[in-house]
Amino acid sequence: MDRRFKLDSLLSVDIKKERLSGEAARESCMVAASILSKSFSSQLGPKGLFKLLAEEARPLFISRDAHSLMTGLMLEHPAAKLMVELVNAQDGEVGDGNTSTVIVAGELISRARKLIEEGLNPVTIVEGYRMAAERAEEILNELAVPIMKNDLPAIVNTSLKDYRSDRLSAQIIEVVTRIKEQYGEADTERIAVHAIEGGSLDDSFVVNGATLFGWALPSSRKRVENAKIAILEKPLEIGVSDALSGMRIKDSKELSRCFKEEEELLRSMVNRILHAGANVVVSMGSIDVRAQGMLTHEGVFITHHYPEYNDLRHLARATGAKLVNDILSITSDDLGEAELVEERRIAEEEIIIFDGCKHGSATLIIRGGSKQLADEHKRIVYTAIAGLARTLEDMRALPGGGAIEVELAKRLRAWATRLESKKQLAVEAFADALEAIPRALATNAGLDQIEILTELRRLHKKTPSMGLYVTEDGTKIDDTLEKGVIDPFVVKRQMIHGAVEAAELIILVDGILQDKTREEKLEESQAIERIAEDDEEELPA
Ligand SMILES: Nc1ncnc2c1ncn2[C@@H]1O[C@H](COP(=O)(O)OP(=O)(O)OP(=O)(O)O)[C@@H](O)[C@H]1O
Ligand SMILES: [Mg+2]
Structure with a gap:
């Protein structure tokens, strides 16, 4: 057949x-x-x-x-x-x-x-x-x-099958062994693999840390060395309800006083961030334009509206940052570190690179001519990473x-x-x-x-x-x-x-x-109801 x-x-x-x-x-x-x-x-x-x-x-x-x-x-x-x-x-x-x-x-x-x-x-x-x-x-x-260290390329290349490449296998080995050295075990959860369409597998590269798919605010810096990174879980803004709740505005003076209060609150949040020593701010939510202005004025690199929680968690692990929930209580202990934070354009994609991190996390950016190919490269690379990580525990x-x-x-x-x-x-x-x-x-x-x-x-x-x-x-x-x-x-x-x-x-x-599916059960109960209705209609008056 x-x-x-x-x-x-x-x-x-x-x-x-x-x-x-x-x-x-x-x-x-x-x-x-x-x-x-x-x-x-x-x-x-x-x-x-x-x-x-x-x-x-x-x-x-x-x-x-x-x-x-x-x-x-x-x-x-x-x-x-x-x-x-x-x-x-x-x-x-x-x-x-x-x-x-x-x-x-x-x-x-x-x-x-x-x-x-x-x-x-x-x-x-x-x-x-x-x-x-x-x-x-x-x-x-x-x-x-x-096996010894110098046998690892053969293990990785076998896993990569027809994508075997000395350059790529060296990158995979570099990443996995570094995680093992820095973190104590080759935990694959600490390795992010991202696919970017365009270029070939040979254009793939390692970031000793994390990356985010996004860009820095146009008005902010695009590159920071010796970065101190604050990752904010909550928006850096004041909701209308917070500022005006329960308040009845009687005249324009009161309104401007209200805006002033808002601005002061924003200023105190920004001051906390600056006082903690941050020169890079990554926010899951949005950042109020006034706070944006205050931060960029101080030369802070800002990216906001970043919705991917997993990416932020990886960034936090890589840099050693804590996800900050209450901005007013941020301290230097909450900040992460990277030797370099930089916005880069790779093919059609804007990414932010956090390189030179020391907390045992890494990222491999995998390239491929089309989206499908780049994604397939990513899968095969991930398989090779996983196999190598387990091999390092056993070395046979x-x-x-x-x-x-x-x-x-x-x-x-x-x-x-x-x-x-x-x-x-x-x-x-x-x-x-x-x-x-x-x-x-x-x-x-x-x-x-x-x-x-x-x-x-x-x-x-x-x-x-x-x-x-x-x-x-x-x-x-x-x-x-x-x-x-x-x-x-x-x-x-x-x-x-x-x-x-x-x-x-x-x-x-x-x-x-096999139990009946939900739809079947619904159909069945509807059929029973219909029969009951029909029966009622047929009853003599
Ligand atoms: N150059 C090569 N010559 C001969 N056999 C090879 C070569 N490279 C890899 N293989 C063999 O291919 C097999 C693995 O193939 P493949 O990676 O497609 O499947 P898998 O590892 O079983 O599953 P998956 O990778 O989908 O999880 C292994 O038996 C491996 O020894
Ligand atoms: Mg395989």
Whole structure:
């Protein structure tokens, strides 16, 4: 059957009104999960293809990133939704390896389906899969190679796939390692990645601090060195109600007295800010024009009406500033610091850069020729950042390009011979499922997956790191450890755990009990009301 049709059927599957149980429910879930996962195999690796998401009510979206695609799809089948939860969990856990996890999970599920058809009990299969996963983790531990600082570019470049670039990987390493040094851990929440349309990936740059998308007030300074930054959560203005509340203005004298009082209050707020030592003011709300004048007169850099709370929180973390709620009680302790604050124009975008911050936060500005491309670059960079951050905690790697999956499959098959026959079948199915990774990498590189897999299996009799090596000049089989195609240990371990967990959940489904949707419930109650009204009308007078 045409795969496109099959994915369509999954997206609009009409099981809402059905309540399936037993085999029918399991079958429905297994088919849905396998279809979903199969549709992701074409995007794996450096030669993976893009998917275009054209859901209604969403901007057009093009990507190869499993997490973004799955969370962008409006899936209806509960099993498909479950797979999305899995990808979300995986993304939160490691941030890379999502596509591989989905592929392996789907393979585990479709192979389990065959085993069930052959008469194996789902519980036995799940037990076999769990045993295989435990053994696989032991093998991964045996095969993991310790890495040093100078191996990090290879880890990052493998994660960047066909966007591999020494410049970009150096920028990513600089950012993540600096956060670790300054903050004590490589907390990815302290790294902001922003996409700016225009230019190429090579024009991307690092800001040792934070950036805001906005501009300085035209009348204020555009550049401040040794900045002391005040971030205001509340507007720097006096609401009409504050000044005039409960007051009945009788004549113009009273009105001007009232304005004077307002101005004095504004002056005292401005004085507090200046007294605290701020020379940069960032405000979430607006700043009264009179206060603007007072501040710019003192050479303060001002930006106001900044609505993005997350950006301000990142700015506060980067600079060490506190978000100020009560302006009249601001002190020097509330201010953040940056070596340089500057308004800059990048392509069509005005941004304010807070550079030279010392509190362990950084920003990567990622460029791309179009909005879609810049956003996709941002996603892939973020994935590489997340993978690297976890690698710094573990400093172990495994051969990439499908090498580790072929080796795991080989060793698991050998180990399975010691098990009783039914579990053996499940462990062998597990081994076959892992080989979906080299098969997908080969197919995506335009090679014959069967030929490649046969050759890899032959080479693995001697060398466990033989895998696919994709370069601009073509794809060949090589020693991936030597060639620097290496994946973090944590990513591969999570792939095994995540895939088994998802497969288990779906294989053990024994019923789909979907509650009616809110609309259906409403329709139903309206129908009941209509019947009751009709009945009343029909009653004899
Ligand atoms: N130059 C290369 N040659 C061969 N294989 C590569 C190369 N670069 C990366 N790979 C392999 O590609 C796979 C990763 O592909 P990809 O990044 O598309 O998926 P993922 O990491 O599983 O999921 P995601 O990045 O979407 O979270 C890994 O198996 C990795 O070893
Ligand atoms: Mg990846």
